[in-house]
Amino acid sequence: MSQKQEDENPVEETGEEKQDTQEKEGILPERAEEAKLKAKYPSLGQKPGGSDFLMKRLQKGQKYFDSGDYNMAKAKMKNKQLPSAGPDKNLVTGDHIPTPQDLPQRKSSLVTSKLAGGQLE
């Protein structure tokens, strides 16, 4: 698909001929890879470096625990039995009442680093 496009745009013969050729050879694999990706994920956006991608990067580490949700759900469920955590323990939102056990453990590393223990030559 994309390779055909490349053949229709002839390389300009300039002094930097060799560099151009190398770049052309670099284009083909990249475009081929792009075609492969688009074939797998047709809904992939046109702007790869766009704000969606960057926003995701900025939001690394987001975990969802809302104390308001927690208390509201607790009040609603006062007399009923608390539902146990679903298969996806990491996602705790809304009516589900999270317990400390649901949240992934964040123990600090009290064990000494293995780099510091034992002389391995």
Add this chain to the structure above:
Amino acid sequence: MARSRRRRLPRGGNDFQWCFSQVKGAVDEDVAEADIISTVEFNYSGDLLATGDKGGRVVIFQREQENKSRPHSRGEYNVYSTFQSHEPEFDYLKSLEIEEKINKIRWLPQQNAAHFLLSTNDKTIKLWKISERDKRAEGYNLKDEDGRLRDPFRITALRVPILKPMDLMVEASPRRIFANAHTYHINSISVNSDHETYLSADDLRINLWHLEITDRSFNIVDIKPANMEELTEVITAAEFHPHQCNVFVYSSSKGTIRLCDMRSSALCDRHSKFFEEPEDPSSRSFFSEIISSISDVKFSHSGRYMMTRDYLSVKVWDLNMENRPVETHQVHEYLRSKLCSLYENDCIFDKFECCWNGSDSAIMTGSYNNFFRMFDRNTRRDVTLEASRENSKPRASLKPRKVCTGGKRKKDEISVDSLDFNKKILHTAWHPMENIIAVAATNNLYIFQDKIN
């Protein structure tokens, strides 16, 4: 010609002959997440080598003094100190988990007997003091040798406590904690040549600190757009110039570098120089911007050049020329035809670092399959080496490795499809004066030395 035992400057221009020296860390196949090394840094003299890991721990190695009775241990690095620098935190207000992973360690130049370093995770920077204690006082009046308080009525005579030697104890204590200045994740810290200030950079902002002051920090770069929908690039790395205390650079996810001069204005949103290599628009693809994102920027020791690392190459820039780099070195060009799968397994977002040797004649960076690459700028020769326990006999020479891209694979070559993309070498460091390198391979730290060293 008599060869001096300790060279002051490394040889430039000749081929290095790298030999295995040491490897630190566990041998198990099962690597605990916390043991993954996340930063490696020599101090200014090269006598100390610090590592930080995902578990928030710092381990410092010290080079052994040359010892006539144990000649083979000349120049070996052994554990000097280890401590827990950062702990995991949870910001309840923003529902944010703050990892304890040490993103960067930077040493301060030594000013007295103690050593100081800055270590940072995503949100907080800490100044650590590492000091030695080799004496202790004995003969206190009010307490026994084992610490028990003596009954004051039983004390009939006074004595002067005397200092007695003790086994060396190395203590690390946090002297300053620089917190709450970054909304986004800190990717860089850099100590200024004035030895008084340092900068910390996150995705959108750069702050300037004074080492003595923790409750105040100056924002010197802010690229956050008024409307976050308009966000097009983030800051990926920043560094102070090695000699000019008013100059720093920062790189972006779009492959550009901005040099700023703090004398021109308090807020350096307007750069003094803008470095960008022009792109051939016809070669643009979905991956172009992602692979052009700069993962590391390092000034040369001379201060005349800077080096940037993007996904497939390392570029050397002359600070006096903004429109293109003076050198481009391909790290693993054969990956260009694998970008689709590298995007799917997220490897395309791996952040490789790069470093200069002491004389700026060579540069080094990591790759996959525990390979790392070295480029000699004078001879224009490059080599691929591997950090592996299979090649870990003391003083064994490292054999150059080769990746085969075409159909016919020669003996000793490895094909692109056989590369292990989980074995990434993201962090490497080069001794500031000698040809000694430290290479972090996941949870192991390898130290290699040049044969002539």
